[in-house]
Amino acid sequence: MSTAHQLVSLETATAGMTLSDDILDQQGKVLLSQGTVLTASTIAALGRHDIALLPIIISGGPAAVIDEAAVTARLDYLFRGSDAATANPILHDHIAAFRLERGVAP
C-alpha cells in the first residue's frame, strides 16, 4: 500500500471508491484486488463475505508523508537488545516493510 487511505465501513461505501489494498475472504483468498473501483454489485458481494471495513484511497489530498528516519529509530528502539537467534530480526523487517509501506520484497 503506497497511497493515503482511510477505512470506510461497508454500509457507507459507495460506487466509485477505489480500494487501496486487496480485500481477502475468511480463507485469505483475494476477493477484490488493490485498485479495484467499487460498484453497487461488488459492495453487495462483500457483504456476503462478512467484510465490514474497506481500505479506500483518499482522493484529492496529498499522500501522507512517512518520516522514515523517525519510524526506523522507533523500530530500532522497540527491538533493542534483540537476540539474532530469535525470530525478532525477521519480525523487525516485516514491521519495517509495513510501516514504511514498502510492500512485499520482490
Place this chain on the structure above:
Amino acid sequence: MTHLTIEAIQQGLEDLPSLPAVVMELLSSIDQEDVDISVLARKVSLDQALTAKTLRLANSSNSGLQVRVTTIQQAITFLGFQATRNLITAAAVTGCFPAGQCPGFDHSAFWRHSIATAACARVLARRMRLNQDFAFTAGLLHDIGRLVLVTSYPAQYGAVLAQRQRDDRPLLDVEREMLGVDHVMAGTALAQHWQFSDTMQHAITYHHEPEAPGAGFLATIVHVANAIVHALDLARDENELVPPVSMVAWTALGLSQEAYLHVFRETEMQFEEMSNILMA
C-alpha cells in the same frame, strides 16, 4: 524484597474483584457444545452495563453485521454464540479490575495491549484455520496474571515496574528476580481459579515458552501475537520492548511476509474499533 509464594497468590485470588457470575459461566464453558444459549442470554441481559457494552461491540463495523442488534439474543442470532461470547467476555474483563492502585502501572496501556493481542491472535488463528474464539479469548487474557499481581501486591509490583524501567530488561526476568514468582504463574493460578479449560490454561501458562512440551498450538499463536502487538507499538507505551520471539513458534506458523503485512493491517483495523468501545 521478600519473595511471594504461589500459595499466597492463590489465597489472594479470593479477594480479587470477581467477574459477573454469568461471565464466569461463559468462560468455563468455552469448549462445551451443549450450553443452553437462551438461558445465558437472559442472564447476561440482567447486567445492563455489560449488555450495553456488548451490544456496542456487536454493532461496531468490524463485527460484519448488516443490521443493528438491540438485545443479546439478537446478537447471538446474527453473530453466532461463540462470537457473542467473545464480546461479552471482552466487555466484562476490561471493566473488572480497578485502575490506579499500583504506582507505575498503566492500566490503559495494559488493556490496549491485551485487546490488540486478542485481535491479532484471532487474525492469526483464521489464517491457520484454527478456532478463532479460543485465540481471541486467550489473547485477551494472556497477561491477566499481571493484573493479579498489580491488584494483590500493588507496592511490590510497583517496585518491579520501577526496576524494570531502570534496567530496561524483559519484565518477566525482573518479576522472577524480585518477587520469586511471575505474571505467568499468577495468570495460571487465576485461570485455574476461574476454571478455564485446559486449552486456555496452557495458552496462558506457555505464552512465553511455546516450545515447551505440551504447550499446544494456541500458546504459539498467542506468543507470536503478543510479540507482533509489542512491535506494532499499539499500547502506546513509551518504553515498549519487543520480547524474544521463539524461532520454533515463528517457523510453526510458517507465514510469508505478505501474509504478515495483511495480519498487521487487520490487527490495527480491529484494534482501533474495539479499543474505542472497550476503553471508553
